[in-house]
Amino acid sequence: MTATPVLVLLDHAADGTLRPPVRELLTLARDLAGDAEVHGVWAGGEDVAAALPVLGAQGVTTVHRLVTDADPHLSSVLADGLQAALGASGASLLLLVSSFENKEAAARLAVRTGAGVVTDADGVTLQEGQVVAHKTVLAGTWTTRCAVTAPSAVVTVKANSVAAQDAAVPSDPRVVDLPVAVAPSSTRVRVVERTEHAASGRPDLGSAHVVVVGGRGTEGDFAPVEELADVLGGAVGATRVATDEGWIGHDAQIGQTGVTVSPRLYIGAGVSGAVHHRGGMQASGTIVAVNSDPDAPIFEIADFGVVGDLFTVLPQAAAELRRLQG
Known part of the structure; x- marks a missing residue:
């Protein structure tokens, strides 16, 4: 597991800036990757250029920019893109920020690939080659460790679980366009309207x-x-x-x-x-x-x-x- 890259979904705002928890995931990904590389997945039509300085500081080597005519806001389309990115990167571990949308995409991805999924984790480690996710359950009364026995693992991690730190040696990320073949079943639902919430000036x-x-x-x-x-x-x-x-x-x-x-x-x-x-x-x-x-x-x-x-x-x-x- 440590010899393969770790893949991170790069959640971002409409202006292309990374959401704060992504830096935490990238810090965690570096620790888990060891000598292997950290790759990112960029979904959506927003320009990735604004995020590249942060990604470089985090040591990301490759950004897979999903290219598709379908709407990546649909969890089914995103799952198709993540499956393609796992194949292109050679990663056996995918990390996502724990959100409603990402957990739905993770579930769809698991059905298609047979990956083991753990949601709402507050820590991830490698033990004897297996991904082990740490999480609290039953209204916070139990702390558990969930070992993923499948060949690949998909873990959504709660925000504020990791202290974000820049890499000791920055990188120069290369952006690679990744065409995504969207399954016909993935577009049976379509988004007819999106309404942005008025900015409050407060954090998410x-x-x-x-x-x-x-x-x-x-x-x-x-x-x-x-x-x-x-x-x-x-x-x-x-x-x-x-x-x-x-x-x-x-x-x-x-x-x-x-x-x-x-x-x-x-x-x-x-x-x-x-x-x-x-x-x-x-x-x-x-x-x-x-x-x-x-x-x-x-x-x-x-x-x-x-x-x-x-x-x-x-x-x-x-x-x-x-x-x-x-």
Whole structure:
């Protein structure tokens, strides 16, 4: 396994800039590749030129740019492209950022190739030639190690699982166009419309280092949550109750039926800590809870808890942080 290249899907924004978790994956890929090369897959019509300096700093040797008339936003088309890239690179391990779209593509790829798939991993190692993925399951109550026994492995890795570092020796990545023969079944579904969310200026919820979350206790007023998130340069999240009530969009929901996050710092304000929410955030590095109910379940997993009114605590915290920032 260590003698073959490691392949990484290069998730990027519409302007061609790499999404932050990709640097983490490339750092992990270098460690796993050993003396072998790290290759990247570029899907979409965006120009790869803007990403090349970062890819070079990460030691990527080859970028396989998928060429197809089909829409790469379709998971079935992306799976066709990833299969082609695995063949072209000779890689036996593919790493992807853990997202809804990527996990769906990984599942399709596994069906077509017989690869072993592990999703939402927070670590990957090689043990006796086998890929072993580490992940928490059952709402964060168990830590598991999953060994892939198939000839090839596909692993989606949660953001903030690896400290991104540049390669000791940078590279000069070469870009190779890779024509993709899309299967007829892959285009049975088509995208009729795409609507870009308005930019909030905050980091992406799934990959943010800091996440401030509002729950039922906000009673619909997310102003203190948003203020503290902005001071910390973090993202804003919510519990299912808050999104179901229409206080904030469903794309902010964290939990088993929402986004899974693993930030370095999680702050829950007015969050009770129900099991379905804990399943989406319990892997966070440091958990801070602010709740007026001293018996709230979230205090059981919190590293630091404040029993108090969030409408008093959060503005005071934001003011003090501003003072410390000068």
